[in-house]
Amino acid sequence: MHENLVTVSGGKSGSMKTTGTQTGGVQPSGGGKEHFDIVIVGGGIAGATVAKTVIEQAATRSPARHPRILILEAGRATAMSADKYDTYVQSYQQALAKVPNSPYPPTVSAPQPDVLDISRPVMGEDGTTKIPADNGYFVQMGPLPFGSDYARALGGTTLHWLGTCLRLLPNDFRMDTEYGRGVDWPITYDELKPYYERAEWDIIGVSADVGHQYYPGIGGDPAKYFKSKNTGKFPDGVYHFPMEEIPSSFLDEYLAKKSAGLVVTLKGDLGREYTFPIKISNTPVGRNSTPTPGYQPVGAVGNADQGQRCEGNSSCIPICPVQAKYNALKTLYELIVKYPDREPREGEKEKARVAVRSQCMASNVEHTQLPKKQGTVTGITYLKYSDDGSPPVRATVTADVYVLAANAIENATLLLASKAANSSGEVGRNLMDHPLLLTWGLLEDNAGAYRGPGSTSGIPAFRDGPHRSERTAFRVEIGNWGWNFPENAPYDTVHDLVGGAGTGTAQLYGRALRKRLGEILPNQFRIAWELEQDPEPTNRVTIDERYKDSLGMYRPVIHYDLSEYVRASLPWAAEASRQLFERLGIGAEVRRPEYKPGDYTHWDANDPSAVTYDGQTYWVRGAGHVVGTHRMGEDPEHSVVDGYQRSHDLPNLFIVGCGSMPTLGTSNPTLTMTALAIRTGDHIAAQLPTHTAAQPKEKKDA
Amino acid sequence: MTTTELSNRSDPIVVFTDLSVELTGYDRVELAGTGLIEQHYDTLLRLIGEREAGHLLQAAAEALDADRKNHNGEALRTRVIESKLYGPVIISLIKLWYLGSWYPLPGSYADVNGSTAGDVEHVVSAQAYREGLVWSAAGAHPMGAKAPGWGSWAEAPALPSA
Numbered sequence: 001m002h003e004n005l006v007t008v009s010g011g012k013s014g015s016m017k018t019t020g021t022q023t024g025g026v027q028p029s030g031g032g033k034e035h036f037d038i039v040i041v042g043g044g045i046a047g048a049t050v051a052k053t054v055i056e057q058a059a060t061r062s063p064a065r066h067p068r069i070l071i072l073e074a075g076r077a078t079a080m081s082a083d084k085y086d087t088y089v090q091s092y093q094q095a096l097a098k099v100p101n102s103p104y105p106p107t108v109s110a111p112q113p114d115v116l117d118i119s120r121p122v123m124g125e126d127g128t129t130k131i132p133a134d135n136g137y138f139v140q141m142g143p144l145p146f147g148s149d150y151a152r153a154l155g156g157t158t159l160h161w162l163g164t165c166l167r168l169l170p171n172d173f174r175m176d177t178e179y180g181r182g183v184d185w186p187i188t189y190d191e192l193k194p195y196y197e198r199a200e201w202d203i204i205g206v207s208a209d210v211g212h213q214y215y216p217g218i219g220g221d222p223a224k225y226f227k228s229k230n231t232g233k234f235p236d237g238v239y240h241f242p243m244e245e246i247p248s249s250f251l252d253e254y255l256a257k258k259s260a261g262l263v264v265t266l267k268g269d270l271g272r273e274y275t276f277p278i279k280i281s282n283t284p285v286g287r288n289s290t291p292t293p294g295y296q297p298v299g300a301v302g303n304a305d306q307g308q309r310c311e312g313n314s315s316c317i318p319i320c321p322v323q324a325k326y327n328a329l330k331t332l333y334e335l336i337v338k339y340p341d342r343e344p345r346e347g348e349k350e351k352a353r354v355a356v357r358s359q360c361m362a363s364n365v366e367h368t369q370l371p372k373k374q375g376t377v378t379g380i381t382y383l384k385y386s387d388d389g390s391p392p393v394r395a396t397v398t399a400d401v402y403v404l405a406a407n408a409i410e411n412a413t414l415l416l417a418s419k420a421a422n423s424s425g426e427v428g429r430n431l432m433d434h435p436l437l438l439t440w441g442l443l444e445d446n447a448g449a450y451r452g453p454g455s456t457s458g459i460p461a462f463r464d465g466p467h468r469s470e471r472t473a474f475r476v477e478i479g480n481w482g483w484n485f486p487e488n489a490p491y492d493t494v495h496d497l498v499g500g501a502g503t504g505t506a507q508l509y510g511r512a513l514r515k516r517l518g519e520i521l522p523n524q525f526r527i528a529w530e531l532e533q534d535p536e537p538t539n540r541v542t543i544d545e546r547y548k549d550s551l552g553m554y555r556p557v558i559h560y561d562l563s564e565y566v567r568a569s570l571p572w573a574a575e576a577s578r579q580l581f582e583r584l585g586i587g588a589e590v591r592r593p594e595y596k597p598g599d600y601t602h603w604d605a606n607d608p609s610a611v612t613y614d615g616q617t618y619w620v621r622g623a624g625h626v627v628g629t630h631r632m633g634e635d636p637e638h639s640v641v642d643g644y645q646r647s648h649d650l651p652n653l654f655i656v657g658c659g660s661m662p663t664l665g666t667s668n669p670t671l672t673m674t675a676l677a678i679r680t681g682d683h684i685a686a687q688l689p690t691h692t693a694a695q696p697k698e699k700k701d702a
Numbered sequence: 703m704t705t706t707e708l709s710n711r712s713d714p715i716v717v718f719t720d721l722s723v724e725l726t727g728y729d730r731v732e733l734a735g736t737g738l739i740e741q742h743y744d745t746l747l748r749l750i751g752e753r754e755a756g757h758l759l760q761a762a763a764e765a766l767d768a769d770r771k772n773h774n775g776e777a778l779r780t781r782v783i784e785s786k787l788y789g790p791v792i793i794s795l796i797k798l799w800y801l802g803s804w805y806p807l808p809g810s811y812a813d814v815n816g817s818t819a820g821d822v823e824h825v826v827s828a829q830a831y832r833e834g835l836v837w838s839a840a841g842a843h844p845m846g847a848k849a850p851g852w853g854s855w856a857e858a859p860a861l862p863s864a
Contacts, residue, residue: 093846094827096824247856250859312854313845321846449842452855484845505784514728522861
């Protein structure tokens with residue numbers, strides 16, 4: 001922690017030391033605090049979506065309202081021009097371990113979790129943590145390590161998401177009522193549907209074909225599931241996505257042909273049999289494709305001509321070189337270009353103003369809340385750091401409405417550190433992810449691996465159905481990048497073939513090596529079985545005085561495990577995979593370094609992600625879907641926010657993001673987070689007080 | 703065979719190229735197309751030392767000459783690839799061409815020949831990554847570069863003829 005912190009404004013921060021000289025900090029107006037209409041913590045998709053929605057909706061009010069908005073980003077600014085963005089692509093290409101965060105360097109002051117840091121805490125016989133695994137940013141208390149990461153940088157984790165944009169299924173909103181599991185949401189699919197449409201059209205830009213969405217639990221008719229109430233835009237309510245579907249990969253088509261007619265049969269409790277007809281379904285994605293009439297794809301930030309359509313760079317995770325894949329920089333860029341934070345020039349109409357400040361670490365939510373009572377947020381205190389040897393500068397800003405949009409885990413640690421919005425005791429609890437089981441094999445034929453987006457299709461059959469009352473649902477993602485995820489291919493394939501580790505003599509080289517690689521690499525494929533995790537209060541983010549980062553911020557201390565409900569689906573996913581591989585003609589078990597068609601799936605016990613169930617070991621990876629730390633609900637006793645993501649305790653505070661989701665379903669959560677953020681944005685726009693934020697004096701030293 | 707090519711055969715970078723052709727299964731034109739012959743040559747000299755590289759290239763030149771006369775690859779195999787001295791370097795060199803990364807030499811090699819500061823696992827350059835031969839051997843393209851274009855992933859795969 002920096003001892004010589006510089007404080008530039010008053011407020012409730014008097015307990016911190018005030019030393020050093022005031023240089024380059026945020027200059028408050030007239031010695032007071034800067035005031036905005038809205039202060040948003042977090043420059044990712046949720047915060048950007050709220051800002052854009054509020055601005056656009058408030059402008060339609062009568063009289064129009066043009067809010068002034070501040071977005072505080074804890075991490076570094078990234079790139080708002082194509083040439084600077086290219087340096088991140090270069091950084092990825094030069095990275096030794098090409099993990100999701102590899103293109104985006106962390107700062108010392110805003111550390112970020114990294115999948116390379118995942119290790120297993122040592123647990124005592126009584127189930128308590130003996131030695132936490134704290135070698136990374138997270139402090140892992142176990143018994144299992146939380147296996148996902150996120151990016152702390154402007155643009156957030158959309159910088160390295162895959163782009164999958166599946167809506168939740170209707171039953172995902174009523175898990176308790178339908179299956180006696182988890183909790184119901186305070187809103188239904190039908191209520192969220194118009195916001196899904198806006199997320200797909202106005203924020204992300206989604207490519208898909210309604211007719212190819214073969215989901216269970218929608219009455220067998222995708223058109224009905226997608227049917228829109230917006231008949232002005234979609235005549236007769238016949239919905240279509242803004243862009244045509246991304247073509248399915250050659251691998252998808254190969255698997256579809258080979259598995260045609262396959263029905264997977266799985267045995268449940270009490271000998272009950274469940275059947276799942278396998279149908280391969282093209283996946284909706286936030287990746288530019290051929291637009292439908294009236295839609296304009298959004299290209300790269302600062303170079304709109306680039307990224308108009310996916311070019312097949314095969315690196316959606318961790319970076320799309322052309323930005324054909326949506327990232328939140330696109331929305332932020334639109335905001336700062338359209339709504340610069342300055343007075344209107346002569347002849348200009350009044351409009352909203354957006355200021356984005358990176359390297360500003362929110363350190364406290366100032367508030368008046370007393371235990372078990374409602375209160376008001378009175379400011380956000382943040383530290384502006386420079387990482388140049390000078391101390392961070394502290395400032396407090398005030399607003400009419402405050403929004404936390406800093407990722408589920410960061411929202412939770414900030415609220416816990418601030419002792420805010422937690423009379424329910426639920427802040428930090430119900431942490432969820434999609435525990436992900438990988439299976440992989442070598443096909444008999446060249447299926448063209450290592451080409452195209454990371455995934456273009458899935459098998460939705462297991463996403464809903466009566467089995468959810470006894471074991472968790474799962475989504476099946478077909479991967480287009482060979483064994484890149486499970487076996488670090490093509491690297492390890494080359495190591496295997498060249499060999500010579502013990503002998504110092506290359507086993508294969510020259511034309512023989514080249515030919516053999518051509519026989520193996522394009523035949524590799526893998527499937528990810530992404531299990532729905534149920535909310536458990538013991539899976540939680542906490543804070544601990546002993547674990548702080550260099551700015552003195554609390555590091556996330558995480559307790560994490562898989563429930564019996566989740567674990568019971570591990571053998572199901574493994575068995576479904578076995579039946580599928582059998583049909584593909586690769587049922588035989590084979591192991592590297594031998595290469596012939598077969599099932600290469602293996603889960604060794606010495607992996608940090610090993611989970612044992614019923615005597616069998618599995619590897620359970622994280623999916624990067626960090627969900628559920630400030631769940632929404634109607635009852636303030638058992639939830640943190642309401643259906644609009646408004647804090648029950650602090651009514652001028654909205655806590656947005658995946659953390660609000662009460663259950664996870666089997667959809668990658670970003671699309672749902674975006675739909676919820678739009679709904680929140682509408683709500684804030686309708687309720688903004690009519691006065692305008694006090695304008696600060698211009699900075700003298702700016 | 704022209705006289706110019708014959709006279710160049712003792713040029714170390716020509717030897718390096720001919721050796722690389724035999725090790726990778728890619729011909730001179732394909733390797734030149736990566737733009738990396740000189741960079742990889744420099745990398746080899748830098749990472750194993752100039753004296754050791756000189757010995758390796760000398761042995762390779764002699765073996766390649768013998769193989770040209772005998773129309774087989776026996777001399778290269780027995781005198782270079784299976785050599786205790788050169789074998790480990792050959793493995794790293796193959797991987798350098800295929801993956802664009804340098805993989806360190808084994809401790810037993812370093813015990814005899816010493817090691818350089820750069821002899822640790824690293825991506826040699828972004829270009830070396832992009833031009834890694836493994837991608838074309840797979841009928842693909844480097845992840846994150848040389849995008850084959852819209853919808854290419856739906857087309858039937860094809861391997862460039864070796």
